[in-house]
Amino acid sequence: MDTSGFLDAFVPAVAALFIAAFTMYIVRALRGPSIPDIVLAIDCLSYDLAVFIALISIYYGTALLIIGSFLLALWAYVFDLFVSKYLLRKELG
Amino acid sequence: MIGLLIDMIILYLGAAMVAVGAVYDVIAGIGMLRLPNFYTRLHAATIGAVGGAALPLFGTGLIALVSDQLGPYRVSAAVLCFLAGIAILLSAPTGSHILGKAAYRAGASDREPCVVDMGEER
Numbered sequence: 001m002d003t004s005g006f007l008d009a010f011v012p013a014v015a016a017l018f019i020a021a022f023t024m025y026i027v028r029a030l031r032g033p034s035i036p037d038i039v040l041a042i043d044c045l046s047y048d049l050a051v052f053i054a055l056i057s058i059y060y061g062t063a064l065l066i067i068g069s070f071l072l073a074l075w076a077y078v079f080d081l082f083v084s085k086y087l088l089r090k091e092l093g
Numbered sequence: 094m095i096g097l098l099i100d101m102i103i104l105y106l107g108a109a110m111v112a113v114g115a116v117y118d119v120i121a122g123i124g125m126l127r128l129p130n131f132y133t134r135l136h137a138a139t140i141g142a143v144g145g146a147a148l149p150l151f152g153t154g155l156i157a158l159v160s161d162q163l164g165p166y167r168v169s170a171a172v173l174c175f176l177a178g179i180a181i182l183l184s185a186p187t188g189s190h191i192l193g194k195a196a197y198r199a200g201a202s203d204r205e206p207c208v209v210d211m212g213e214e215r
Contacts, residue, residue: 003160010108017115021145024122028134034202036131036192042136043188044125047181048118048148054153054174055111059170061162063170069150070177073184080188084195 011059018052041082046076100159107159110152118145131202135193142185150178 022045029041050069057065086092117140124137154174158166196202197212204210 003156004162005178006104006108007156007162009159010111014111014115017119021115021118021141022123024119024126025141028125034131034196036196036202037134039192040131040134040189041125043185043192044121044138044141044145047142047185050177050181051114051118051146051149051153052178053126053132054150054157057170058153058156058160061160061164063157063163063166066157066170066177071172071179071182072187073146073150073180077180077184077188084191087201088198 007059011055015052015055018048018055021048022052035083035087039079043076043080046072046079103155103159106153107152110155111149114145114149114152117141117148121145129206130204131196132193132204133206135189139186142181142189146185147178147182150174150208154178205215 004085025041025045025048027043029038032041050072053065053069053072055065057069082092109132121137121141123145124140125163127135128134154171157163157171157174160167163170
């Protein structure tokens with residue numbers, strides 16, 4: 001079925017909401033008083049970037065971009081793990 | 094005819110999931126900006142991960158299943174969207190739990206608007 005006409009109107013309207021959320025997360029990541037605040041804001045930022053990449057991929061019809069979305073979703077967990085181990089033991093790895 | 098109707102239902106269901114997820118994401122952003130300390134911002138991060146990232150990824154996968162712009166790649170795109178949603182749904186609560194526990198043990202963040210601290214009494 002012809003979905004391009006609907007997606008041309010729908011994706012920019014939703015992307016505006018996501019960009020508003022991006023702005024608030026970036027403000028918290030820049031202003032955050034401690035290290036866990038910054039890490040938490042960057043986690044949420046990378047999850048939302050995964051959604052945003054999937055939306056862009058649907059809007060332009062390129063399936064290759066969604067691989068980046070999957071890798072971003074896995075990267076945030078590794079980031080959490082490494083930062084919490086650094087906070088507890090003061091060593092990396 | 095029935096196939097076209099089912100495609101339309103799947104498209105609008107996915108679009109509704111993406112729209113609800115965008116609203117959740119704005120709510121999580123406001124919470125991340127306005128809540129007073131790290132341990133309350135963990136709640137906003139959970140809203141942003143489960144409601145604001147996993148739900149729109151499932152909706153994006155449903156849209157990609159019936160999209161005609163993706164052509165022959167639509168099934169692989171939908172499967173990758175669902176896999177990313179499941180990965181976020183499984184790893185985001187674990188990651189925020191690890192981060193909160195490490196921040197509490199190391200005393201890395203401020204506990205200031207504190208009503209009760211059960212870890213301190215133990």
